[in-house]
Amino acid sequence: MTDTSIPLEPSGFDAELMQRLIRCKYPEVVVESVRIVDAALSSEGESRVSTARRIAVEVGYGSGGPADLPTRLIVKVARPGLGDIPLYDNEVNVYARVGDELPVTTPRCLGAYRDAPSSSFGLVLEDLRPRDALFPSVLTPTTVDDVRGVIDQLADLHAAYWQSERFDNDLSWVHPHISGPIHELFNHEGGVPMLINWEVQTQQFKRELVESVSETPDSLLEKVARAQQHQASLPQTLVHGDTHVGNTYRLADGSCGLLDWQLSARGFGMHDVTYIIITGLSVTDRRRHEHDLIAHYHRRLSEAGLSDVPPLDDLLQEYRYAAAWCFYIGWLTTPLENYGWEINVANHIRLATAYRDLESKQALEALQAG
Secondary structure: OOOOOOOOOHHHOOHHHHHHHHOOOOOOOOEEEEEEEEEEOOOOOOOOOOOEEEEEEEEEEOOOOOOOOOOEEEEEEEOOOOOOOHHHHHHHHHHHHHOOOOOOOOOOEEEEEEEHHHOEEEEEEEOOHHHOOEOOOOOOOOOHHHHHHHHHHHHHHHHHOOOOHHHHOOOOOOOEOOOOHHHHHHHOOOOHHHHHHHHHHHOHHHHHHHHHOOOOHHHHHHHHHHHHHHHOOOOOEEEOOOOOHHHEEEOOOOOEEEOOOOOOEEEOOHHHHHHHHHHHOOHHHHHHHHHHHHHHHHHHHHHOOOOOOOOHHHHHHHHHHHHHHHHHHHHOOOOHHHHOHHHHHHHHHHHHHHHHHOOHHHHHHHHHHO
16 A cells, blocks of 8 residues: 655655656655755744644756746744654644635745655645745844734634634634634643643743633633633624744745644634734733733734624623633643743743733633623
8 A cells, every 4th residue: 555654754765756746736846856954843942833844845846737836945844752643633624624815924835745654644735935035033123013014813703704604614624712623632630730740840930921810720720611602692703823923934025924724713703803913922011012912913804794793892701701712722831841941931921921911810810600
């Protein structure tokens, strides 16, 4: 039987394999040569992806395919040791099934393939570095206009799939936040909750930040579940799902885009908006501008002609609820070796401070009581 698995190491990437991957989308392509540029895991303090390996290649094409294909590519593959996680299915599905229709800026996809028997995948994307793209982190100076630009992208995305009937048809693979494989991963006691409990037990700064908002990992998990159950009753759309500032990029012309669609879901749009506001802005800037940014998002949805956009006051309340997921799942899960000390701690400070400022604990306790 032919081996259809995707290798995890750069040495496994040759012209034949790259051609097979790219032909998932461009069947006439001929790849004549491949040169490995670099490869990275999110370890030893690298501020890169946390659940996949990135292999940068330069390819040489033969005749017969489209003339505008980029030659510098990033191939995302499974990270050794993680096993078969549903995040891989999710991202491959996004790029393979809706990538070309998404009304947002995202890296051009040249091929997407998932081999479930071997727990492997290959996602071929344009390497944005030759275009002088900036990949910010929480340490990067980010302005209110930068965050507003991301919110514009999110408003376009959410409006396009707002209460779409396609979720019962060709988008049925997009799972809601309250069920499906990723929900199970985030809620099963042997999954993410076990990881978060370990992180809080072994990292003093995480433990004390959780204590500073009078919570425990278990109480935060309960509040996340309640918030998501509530928000599942609100208008649903396609959400990116993981919109911390490190999953965005800015091009030389000032435009922005979104990376890493592994947590995409059917959910309520404030899930995305909350995460980019809290992680994208300093504490001072977030306090000054969060109301105006949410009002901007509300206005953009209304301008799109949607008839059932919740009132602004409701969105502001949902912002308070959504902060629980951002704090609990967003970064308590993340080991220090994935992004290094400063990025990890800075994100935690922004998230814990917002959770306290917004009185999210009290809001969610009142929601539970209701």
